[in-house]
Amino acid sequence: MNLWQFMLQNHTEVLELTLEHLWLVGISTLLAVLVGIPLGILITRWPVLNKPVLGGANIIQTIPSLALFGFLLPAPWIGARADRLAILALTLYALLPLIRNTYTGIRGVDPAVVEAGRGMGLTDRQLLFQVELPLALGVIIAGVRVATVISVGLATIAAAIGAGGLGEYIFRGLAMVNNQVILAGAIPAAVMALLADVSLGWLEKRLSPH
Amino acid sequence: MSDSLNASPAIEFRHVSYRVNGSGDAGRELLHDLNLDVQRGETLVLLGRSGSGKTTTLKLINHLLTPSEGEIRVEARPTREWDVIRLRRMIGYVIQEVGLFPHFTVERNIGLVPRIENWPADRIAKRVRELLTLVGLPPEIASRYPRELSGGQRQRVGVARALAADPPILLMDEPFGALDPITRAELQREFLGLQKRLQKTVVFVTHDLREALLLGTRIALMEAGRLVTVQTAEEFPTCAEPLAAAYKNAFGSGA
Numbered sequence: 001m002n003l004w005q006f007m008l009q010n011h012t013e014v015l016e017l018t019l020e021h022l023w024l025v026g027i028s029t030l031l032a033v034l035v036g037i038p039l040g041i042l043i044t045r046w047p048v049l050n051k052p053v054l055g056g057a058n059i060i061q062t063i064p065s066l067a068l069f070g071f072l073l074p075a076p077w078i079g080a081r082a083d084r085l086a087i088l089a090l091t092l093y094a095l096l097p098l099i100r101n102t103y104t105g106i107r108g109v110d111p112a113v114v115e116a117g118r119g120m121g122l123t124d125r126q127l128l129f130q131v132e133l134p135l136a137l138g139v140i141i142a143g144v145r146v147a148t149v150i151s152v153g154l155a156t157i158a159a160a161i162g163a164g165g166l167g168e169y170i171f172r173g174l175a176m177v178n179n180q181v182i183l184a185g186a187i188p189a190a191v192m193a194l195l196a197d198v199s200l201g202w203l204e205k206r207l208s209p210h
Numbered sequence: 211m212s213d214s215l216n217a218s219p220a221i222e223f224r225h226v227s228y229r230v231n232g233s234g235d236a237g238r239e240l241l242h243d244l245n246l247d248v249q250r251g252e253t254l255v256l257l258g259r260s261g262s263g264k265t266t267t268l269k270l271i272n273h274l275l276t277p278s279e280g281e282i283r284v285e286a287r288p289t290r291e292w293d294v295i296r297l298r299r300m301i302g303y304v305i306q307e308v309g310l311f312p313h314f315t316v317e318r319n320i321g322l323v324p325r326i327e328n329w330p331a332d333r334i335a336k337r338v339r340e341l342l343t344l345v346g347l348p349p350e351i352a353s354r355y356p357r358e359l360s361g362g363q364r365q366r367v368g369v370a371r372a373l374a375a376d377p378p379i380l381l382m383d384e385p386f387g388a389l390d391p392i393t394r395a396e397l398q399r400e401f402l403g404l405q406k407r408l409q410k411t412v413v414f415v416t417h418d419l420r421e422a423l424l425l426g427t428r429i430a431l432m433e434a435g436r437l438v439t440v441q442t443a444e445e446f447p448t449c450a451e452p453l454a455a456a457y458k459n460a461f462g463s464g465a
Contacts, residue, residue, distance in 0.1 A: 116309030119272055119381075120323055120371075121298030130322075134313050 003187070006180050018188050021165035024083065024158055025151045025192075028090035032147055036095045037140065040102020041128065054103070057096035065089065065154055069161050086158035086165075093154055094147035101143025105136030138208030145200035152193040156185065166192075218286050220379060220411040221248035221271055226280035228266050228435075237278075240266045241435045244280070250378075253405060253412040255426035255443075257419065257457070263435040264415045268381050271413060272301045284379070299323060302372030302380040302410075306387045308364045310356040316342075316367050317352040323375045341370040346400060362393035369401075373408075380412045386421070398424055419461045423447070431457070 007014050043050045063071075068089050073079045078088050109132050117127050133140075159167025169185025172178075223246040229237035241263045248254045256264035269275040270282050273294050282289045284297060310319050318325075320341055321334045329337075342349055345366040356364055365385060372380060386394040398421060405412065405425075416422055422429050422443070429446050431438040431454055439451045446454060 110307075110309070110312075112305060112307035112309035113311060114309075115274070116303065116305060116368075117311070119274060119298060119301075119303030119305070121295050121301075122322075122326065123295055126326060131311060 003180050003183050007184055010184070014184065014188065017164065017166050017168055017185070018192070020163075021152070021155055021167075021189065021192065024086055024090060024155045024163065024165050025148065025196075028087045028155075029094055029144065029148050029151055031087070031091040032094035032098050033144060035091070036098030036143075036147075037102045039095075040099045040140075041106065041133075043099070043103055044106045044132075045124070050103075053099060054096075057099050060092045061096045065093070065157050066160065068092070069157065073161070082158070082161050082163035085161060086155070086163035090151050090154055090158070094151055097143045097146040097150070098140075101139050101146075102136070105139030105143075106132045108139060109135045138204050141200060141204040141207055145197060145204060148196045148200060149193050152189055152196060156189055219247040219283075220250045220285065221413065222283040222286075223247070223267070223270075224281045224283070226267075226270065226277045226282060228263075228270065228275060229278040239435055241270075241277075244437055246430060246437060246440070248411060248413055249427075250411050251409045252427040253414055253425055255422040255429045256413065256415045256432055257417065257422045257426075257429050258432035259417050261434065262432040264417075264432050265383055266435075267432070268383055268413055268415050271379075271381055272298050272303060299327065299375060300377045300379065302377045304365075304368050304372045304380070304382040304385045306384040308356075308368040310364055310367060310371070312356050315353050315355055316347075316359070319356070319367060320352075320371045320374050322371065327375060337374060338370075341373060344373070344404065345370045360393075361389050362397065365389065365397060369404075373410075378411060380410045382412065383415045384417070385414075387416070387418075401425060419457050 039053055043053050060068075069085065072085050072089060075085075078084050113131060113135070114127065117131050122131070155165050156167035156170055158165050159171050166185040166189045170182050173181030173183075173185065223244045226241060226244040227239060228241040229239050231237045244263075244267065246267075256267055258264045266275060270277055271284065271289070273289050273292070276290075284292065284301075289297065310316075311322070314322070317335075317338050320338045324334045324337060338352060339349055342352060347363065347366055347370070351359070351363065351367075356367070359367065365388075368385070386397050389397065402425060414422075414425060416425075423446060426443045428440055428442050430440045431451070433453055438453050439449065441449050441454070447458065449455075
């Protein structure tokens with residue numbers, strides 16, 4: 001039987017794993033946005049924090065993903081459930097693009113515009129929310145896009161620790177030396193990454209300043 | 211305001227110095243022991259070349275920079291004691307690059323300060339229309355975006371924006387410097403007309419002697435962070451000060 005037939009036959013499982021995968025990517029990206037964007041804003045206000053914050057996120061990025069999953073295993077609450085661990089690891093990996101893009105997006109706003117705004121008597125909060133963030137939004141969404149696409153790929157490793165997702169098929173297929181099973185996991189993941197890239201890319205264009 | 215307050219200068223500089231990169235004797239001094247008064251309703255031009263400290267002086271007024279030494283007083287109160295936001299909202303600020311908000315229409319650009327001051331919407335709309343007429347722009351321009359405007363139109367919007375909340379003081383940093391000579395001459399003429407009508411206290415930075423003589427009530431000549439001389443526009447051409455003479459020569463007999 002070919003791949004398409006295999007997937008049709010096992011469509012329940014394919015769907016289940018796809019949804020698990022979406023869940024892992026979705027929650028971790030959301031958490032990364034909730035932590036990363038404020039951190040990015042913070043380091044534009046306190047440049048002294050620039051090196052530690054960006055440096056820290058950079059270091060996390062360099063840890064091989066499988067190793068990170070391994071490090072976090074013994075951790076008390078996190079290590080107890082595989083999906084919590086996977087979500088934490090995925091969130092950590094998504095932080096760097098979000099922090100960095102928020103930072104460069106805000107820094108990239110025309111300094112004349114910021115100076116005019118400040119000189120007019122805008123408070124720092126007004127400047128941030130009415131001028132800097134709207135103008136930085138395109139770059140920030142680009143960061144979300146990069147983070148999401150990376151997450152979709154990285155989440156396949158979550159299966160190695162039992163957190164589910166399309167990685168299940170990939171690892172199962174590797175163990176069974178069965179290409180069909182591998183592809184049944186890899187192709188939906190690739191399609192998911194592509195869809196995320198295209199739709200967030202469209203959003204990025206729409207929200208970029210004129 | 212009592213009569214005695216009206217007679218006091220709108221802006222005063224007392225022994226103001228400004229240093230960057232370090233304190234004490236370590237830093238680079240951009241301004242040294244500046245003492246200057248700006249009278250209510252006059253147009254004081256800060257004239258000088260690059261590095262003379264004229265932009266630094268301007269930014270000390272609306273507290274975009276803080277003095278290393280000395281005191282600046284606005285409306286008889288030291289800038290250090292003012293609530294910075296309140297201070298800046300009563301001072302209009304126009305810069306050479308204009309700095310219009312690209313994601314706002316002309317109307318939202320002009321109406322920004324009134325909006326954050328919580329003016330009612332209809333009062334803002336009315337004020338925007340008034341200002342567009344004042345700066346010589348057609349009302350249709352209100353719904354356009356800055357990227358659709360010419361350089362001259364943008365700077366007119368910049369001036370309108372600075373005047374929106376009707377501030378008594380206007381700071382202008384080489385506002386017409388980036389425009390072509392014809393547009394620049396147009397805007398200079400219109401500025402004169404505007405000043406005659408509005409009688410704001412204006413501090414105007416320029417390196418162009420002709421512009422200084424045309425627009426200024428008094429001209430403060432600056433060089434290397436120091437105030438060289440202050441003359442009325444009429445006296446300036448015959449001033450004996452060597453630097454003033456150098457300026458005149460640089461601009462030829464046309465000045």
